[in-house]
Amino acid sequence: MPQETIGTSEERSPLSKERVLRGAIALADEKGLAALTMRSLAQELGAKPMSLYHYVANKDEMLDGVVDLVFSEIELPSSAGDWRVEIRRRADSARQALQRHPWATALMESRTAPGPATLRHHDAILGTLRSAGFSVKMAAHAYALLDAYVYGSALQEAALPFSGPDTVAIVAEPIVQLFAEGEYPHLMEIATEHVLKPGYDFGDEFEFGLNLILDALAAALPADQA
Amino acid sequence: MPQETIGTSEERSPLSKERVLRGAIALADEKGLAALTMRSLAQELGAKPMSLYHYVANKDEMLDGVVDLVFSEIELPSSAGDWRVEIRRRADSARQALQRHPWATALMESRTAPGPATLRHHDAILGTLRSAGFSVKMAAHAYALLDAYVYGSALQEAALPFSGPDTVAIVAEPIVQLFAEGEYPHLMEIATEHVLKPGYDFGDEFEFGLNLILDALAAALPADQA
DNA sequence: CGTATTTTCGTACATTGTACGATACTCTTT
DNA sequence: AAAGAGTATCGTACAATGTACGAAAATACG
Numbered sequence: 001m002p003q004e005t006i007g008t009s010e011e012r013s014p015l016s017k018e019r020v021l022r023g024a025i026a027l028a029d030e031k032g033l034a035a036l037t038m039r040s041l042a043q044e045l046g047a048k049p050m051s052l053y054h055y056v057a058n059k060d061e062m063l064d065g066v067v068d069l070v071f072s073e074i075e076l077p078s079s080a081g082d083w084r085v086e087i088r089r090r091a092d093s094a095r096q097a098l099q100r101h102p103w104a105t106a107l108m109e110s111r112t113a114p115g116p117a118t119l120r121h122h123d124a125i126l127g128t129l130r131s132a133g134f135s136v137k138m139a140a141h142a143y144a145l146l147d148a149y150v151y152g153s154a155l156q157e158a159a160l161p162f163s164g165p166d167t168v169a170i171v172a173e174p175i176v177q178l179f180a181e182g183e184y185p186h187l188m189e190i191a192t193e194h195v196l197k198p199g200y201d202f203g204d205e206f207e208f209g210l211n212l213i214l215d216a217l218a219a220a221l222p223a224d225q226a
Numbered sequence: 227m228p229q230e231t232i233g234t235s236e237e238r239s240p241l242s243k244e245r246v247l248r249g250a251i252a253l254a255d256e257k258g259l260a261a262l263t264m265r266s267l268a269q270e271l272g273a274k275p276m277s278l279y280h281y282v283a284n285k286d287e288m289l290d291g292v293v294d295l296v297f298s299e300i301e302l303p304s305s306a307g308d309w310r311v312e313i314r315r316r317a318d319s320a321r322q323a324l325q326r327h328p329w330a331t332a333l334m335e336s337r338t339a340p341g342p343a344t345l346r347h348h349d350a351i352l353g354t355l356r357s358a359g360f361s362v363k364m365a366a367h368a369y370a371l372l373d374a375y376v377y378g379s380a381l382q383e384a385a386l387p388f389s390g391p392d393t394v395a396i397v398a399e400p401i402v403q404l405f406a407e408g409e410y411p412h413l414m415e416i417a418t419e420h421v422l423k424p425g426y427d428f429g430d431e432f433e434f435g436l437n438l439i440l441d442a443l444a445a446a447l448p449a450d451q452a
Numbered sequence: 453c454g455t456a457t458t459t460t461c462g463t464a465c466a467t468t469g470t471a472c473g474a475t476a477c478t479c480t481t482t
Numbered sequence: 483a484a485a486g487a488g489t490a491t492c493g494t495a496c497a498a499t500g501t502a503c504g505a506a507a508a509t510a511c512g
Contacts, residue, residue, distance in 0.1 A: 015490080033336075038469065050470080051491050059469065109332040109381055110259075119410050126412035136419045143416075144382065144428075145435035149371070152378025155335055156370065184345050186352035190369075193362045202370075209371035216442040241459080263499065276501080277460050285500065 015047055017055040021065045025101065028066075033103035063107055068115025070104045073097045076124040083132030084214050090125065091150050091210055098154035105154045138224045142217050149213060153206050165201040241273055243281040247291045251327065254292075259329035289333055294341025296330045299323045302350040309358035310440050316351065317376050317436055324380035331380045364450045368443050375439060379432050391427040 023045050028036045038059060042049040056062040075093035077086035098105055114122075125146070129139040182188075194200065249271045254262045264285060268275040282288040301319035303312035324331055340348075351372070355365040408414075420426065 037467080039467085048492050050493080053470075054490060106332060106335040109335070109384055112385055119413060123410040123413045126416055130412060130415070136415060139412075140416050140420045141431055141434045144379075144431040145375070145438065148375050148378030148382055148435060150378070151381050152374030152376070153370075155377050155381065156374055158335055159338055184349040186356060186365075187345060187349045189356070189362060190352055190366050194366045205367055205370040208367040209374060212371065212442045212446070213439070216438045220438070264501080265499075274461050276462080279501075280459060 015045065015051060015055060017065070019045065020052055020055045020062065021069050024062060024066050025069060028103050029101060033106065060111075064111050064113050064115060067104060067107050067111050068117045070097055070101050071115070071121050072117035073100075074121060076121060077128040079124075079127045079131040083128050084218060086128050087125070087146065088210065088214065091146065094150050095154060095157075095206060098151075099157065102158040105151065105158050108151070133221060133225045135224050138220070145213060145217075149209060153209070157202055157206075160202060166198060241271065241277060241281060243291070245271060246278055246281045246288065247295050250288060250292050251295060254329050255327060259332065290337050290339050290341060293330060293333050293337050294343045296323055296327050297341070297347050298343035299326075300347060302347060303354040305350075305353045305357040309354050310444060312354050313351070313372065314436065314440065317372065320376050321380060321383075321432060324377075325383065328384040331377065331384050334377070359447060359451045361450050364446070371439060371443075375435060379435070383428055383432075386428060391429075392424060 020041070024036055024041055027041055027044055031040075038052055039049045042052055045052075052062075056065065073093075074097050075090055077083075077090040079086075122143075126139055126143055129142055130136070134142060246267070250262055250267055253267055253270055257266075264278055265275045268278055271278075278288075282291065299319075300323050301316055303309075303316040305312075348369075352365055352369055355368055356362070360368060
């Protein structure tokens with residue numbers, strides 16, 4: 001049966017690096033990072049495994065590209081306008097991107113080779129800080145601080161067994177029972193009196209920390225400019 | 227030649243979960259996380275691969291145990307004494323632990339099941355904050371903030387292609403040349419005027435951020451207590 | 453001793469990344 | 483249209499990995 005161009009709705013749009021990387025992201029989003037294998041990705045794209053290697057040198061390099069693509073989803077801050085607004089916007093945007101792709105945080109660690117989107121991203125933030133009046137040194141400090149916080153929060157959130165407001169209780173209840181023995185009293189306290197309360201949202205923790213950092217940086221700005 | 231109890235200095239101390247986990251850490255420290263395979267670990271321990279499975283259910287559970295062991299290396303803060311001193315001590319200690327085991331940061335992401343050392347650790351920090359006078363809610367905020375910062379910094383540091391003061395220049399110089407084209411002007415500026423300066427140490431960035439956060443939390447404490 | 457339990461291991465298999473070379477396809481030049 | 487050159491796809495095969503399964507060896511205990 002050598003006919004094949006009939007109605008098989010298998011879309012065989014031609015491959016490309018772009019399509020490979022986007023397919024990888026989609027697969028990781030859908031089935032998790034562990035399910036992202038060259039074989040399954042090829043199948044998803046309607047191709048055979050070895051075909052991918054025409055667009056990526058190897059899996060590691062592909063993951064580098066994937067990370068850079070995720071970075072490109074993050075809104076860049078502008079150097080004009082209020083720096084606090086701009087920095088906050090990109091922080092929220094980064095958090096959202098890493099929420100959409102929770103596996104990405106893990107990836108960013110192992111990859112040491114930043115791609116163009118990553119570099120552009122870093123450059124934009126530094127530009128915003130410099131335009132706001134921070135000295136070179138202070139901009140570096142602020143940048144390291146903000147970045148550590150954003151990625152650290154993403155790490156925390158990815159490790160949480162729940163996501164979104166009010167979904168906590170379902171998962172947490174049995175866990176709380178486990179150490180009701182009184183071995184971790186303060187964890188208990190936080191859990192029952194804060195996290196398990198209806199309406200709890202991890203996003204609030206994020207906003208609190210971000211505000212605190214921005215306020216403190218704003219307070220340090222005048223002295224730095226002098 | 228069926229003799230074997232002679233002088234072969236292969237130490238065949240009996241296996242144990244402890245020995246397996248510590249061996250795993252040692253191997254990851256030495257050869258990197260990718261080199262940590264059940265086979266190589268078994269060899270390191272003078273055993274055969276399948277023997278390990280009497281002490282760990284599978285590799286994933288082993289990694290959970292490894293992460294918990296790394297956590298146990300971090301100094302716990304005390305609830306007595308100045309909270310800022312205590313929190314700082316544990317932050318520095320955590321950074322050091324994650325510097326000793328740079329691969330651990332990546333692991334912490336994927337594992338969702340915290341071990342006893344991890345729980346004890348979290349509990350101790352919350353205890354210190356509560357003793358300092360923070361409200362439940364504020365303690366949760368402060369804790370999330372501090373933790374995100376510490377792990378985020380570890381993530382950054384692990385991604386850096388250098389480590390320790392003054393080792394930057396060697397690696398960074400050629401990179402800087404690469405985008406000397408002027409595409410990333412602010413990165414250039416930071417690089418040449420700050421990071422590449424002799425005496426640069428990433429640890430200084432860490433301390434700056436930690437101080438800023440602690441100061442801001444201290445400032446928020448009185449209002450929170452009221 | 454023997455017997456029961458624990459600890460160690462040998463073999464085997466499925467899954468992964470990917471090296472290597474062959475095939476199919478596309479485009480230019482005649 | 484034919485031929486040739488390049489490009490994109492793929493088939494086959496191999497080494498490395500986690501680990502299921504059950505056998506063997508070591509140990510503990512009556």
